[in-house]
Amino acid sequence: xxxxxxxxxxVSNFRPLNPEEVELIVEKxxxxxxxxxxxxxxxxxxxTKCYMVVEGCVREYLIKDGEEKSTAFYTESETFTxxxxxxxxxxxxxxxxxxxxxxxxxxSYEEELLDILPRLELVxxxxxxxxxxxxxxxxxxxxxxxPEERYLNLQKTKPYxxxxxxxxxxxxxxxxxxxxxxxxxKRISDxxxx
Amino acid sequence: xxxxxxxxxxVSNFRPLNPEEVELIVEKxxxxxxxxxxxxxxxxxxxTKCYMVVEGCVREYLIKDGEEKSTAFYTESETFTxxxxxxxxxxxxxxxxxxxxxxxxxxSYEEELLDILPRLELVxxxxxxxxxxxxxxxxxxxxxxxPEERYLNLQKTKPYxxxxxxxxxxxxxxxxxxxxxxxxxKRISDxxxx
DNA sequence: CAATTCTCTTGTCATCTGTCAAGTATTCTG
DNA sequence: CAGAATACTTGACAGATGACAAGAGAATTG
Numbered sequence: 278x279x280x281x282x283x284x285x286x287x288v289s290n291f292r293p294l295n296p297e298e299v300e301l302i303v304e305k306x307x308x309x310x311x312x313x314x315x316x317x318x319x320x321x322x323x324x325t326k327c328y329m330v331v332e333g334c335v336r337e338y339l340i341k342d343g344e345e346k347s348t349a350f351y352t353e354s355e356t357f358t359x360x361x362x363x364x365x366x367x368x369x370x371x372x373x374x375x376x377x378x379x380x381x382x383x384x385s386y387e388e389e390l391l392d393i394l395p396r397l398e399l400v401x402x403x404x405x406x407x408x409x410x411x412x413x414x415x416x417x418x419x420x421x422x423x424p425e426e427r428y429l430n431l432q433k434t435k436p437y438x439x440x441x442x443x444x445x446x447x448x449x450x451x452x453x454x455x456x457x458x459x460x461x462x463k464r465i466s467d468x469x470x471x
Numbered sequence: 472x473x474x475x476x477x478x479x480x481x482v483s484n485f486r487p488l489n490p491e492e493v494e495l496i497v498e499k500x501x502x503x504x505x506x507x508x509x510x511x512x513x514x515x516x517x518x519t520k521c522y523m524v525v526e527g528c529v530r531e532y533l534i535k536d537g538e539e540k541s542t543a544f545y546t547e548s549e550t551f552t553x554x555x556x557x558x559x560x561x562x563x564x565x566x567x568x569x570x571x572x573x574x575x576x577x578x579s580y581e582e583e584l585l586d587i588l589p590r591l592e593l594v595x596x597x598x599x600x601x602x603x604x605x606x607x608x609x610x611x612x613x614x615x616x617x618p619e620e621r622y623l624n625l626q627k628t629k630p631y632x633x634x635x636x637x638x639x640x641x642x643x644x645x646x647x648x649x650x651x652x653x654x655x656x657k658r659i660s661d662x663x664x665x
Numbered sequence: 666c667a668a669t670t671c672t673c674t675t676g677t678c679a680t681c682t683g684t685c686a687a688g689t690a691t692t693c694t695g
Numbered sequence: 696c697a698g699a700a701t702a703c704t705t706g707a708c709a710g711a712t713g714a715c716a717a718g719a720g721a722a723t724t725g
Contacts, residue, residue, distance in 0.1 A: 457713075
């Protein structure tokens, strides 16, 4: 499956669009390749672009007390956009942790599309709402779980991350140190094999 | 300040609306009073209404392992809406933990308003985006903090909650037991006074 | 392909949180 | 206003995580 086909498949999931509309978007979509290690956005920079992952994995993190704290991992079909509409400097970094194929979109490109397809407003709103709900569900899960439960939950919901992301980055995403993640994994595998 | 005036002040904050549009919304807004202890939504029920707090405090919580886990507290000017657009049963409860004055809105009311004021779509999208960003910022904060730091942060950002909400509910919101919250508070006040 | 860097694991010890339990203070209700 | 229910604090102990350190293993790079 080449990038265009992948994008078509992803855009088709956006609810109330018909095939012609999907095709229009696919044609106008800008796709770019990025190497592992490339930084799409740094702390303090003003973000202007929106991305969707066609292939690869992007990590979002911030630096606190001199340490990198991962706050999100974006993989195939996930979108990530500037935190604020008001051009505020970013608090976090976006880093490709694999070779990536991403769609890239700007504010003006977005407005251009909206002019042609006003119904996209609905789609964008739906994406926003879905993101809220996802964030909310994850938040509830996180708050009400112990570190070990959080590990088990992530392994259940996104098992592929453990093969693709260095464990110390996953550890900070789970709110713990790499050593703790290592011990939890050992504890669980010990329990299984006894 | 009576409820109508409060609503006018709150709606005026919605960016690209002019005074006439604000007035139209204020007039059409339905306001209701709720007693402390009233449950607006229970787990398993299908949520149909959106609310905005004019006065009072609403707690959102879910039950996990037989315990109530608070996931949000909504106070003056904050909105809360169904998790999903697809009429799924709710996973959480909404409970008035003070006597409340709330604006109540339904899907059909929302559509009616959108017919009259199509530009509201923009406002709704902006609210959704703001909510995402807020949730994201809180998430980053939560992930990268220890329980004690989370307590200090909440006291800095929403100090009023500690006077209005039972501490054991705040404790579960911070991902800890009431005893731990109590100890943290003692530890900090001991340090201050030494 | 060898050396360097990065990553993961393991050990020890101090500290913090969870659990169980009891006692005090506060609020609610008849 | 008195009794009951709820909320908060404190103590002791077990278990888990954080900090520090060292070593094994894997990946990267020149």
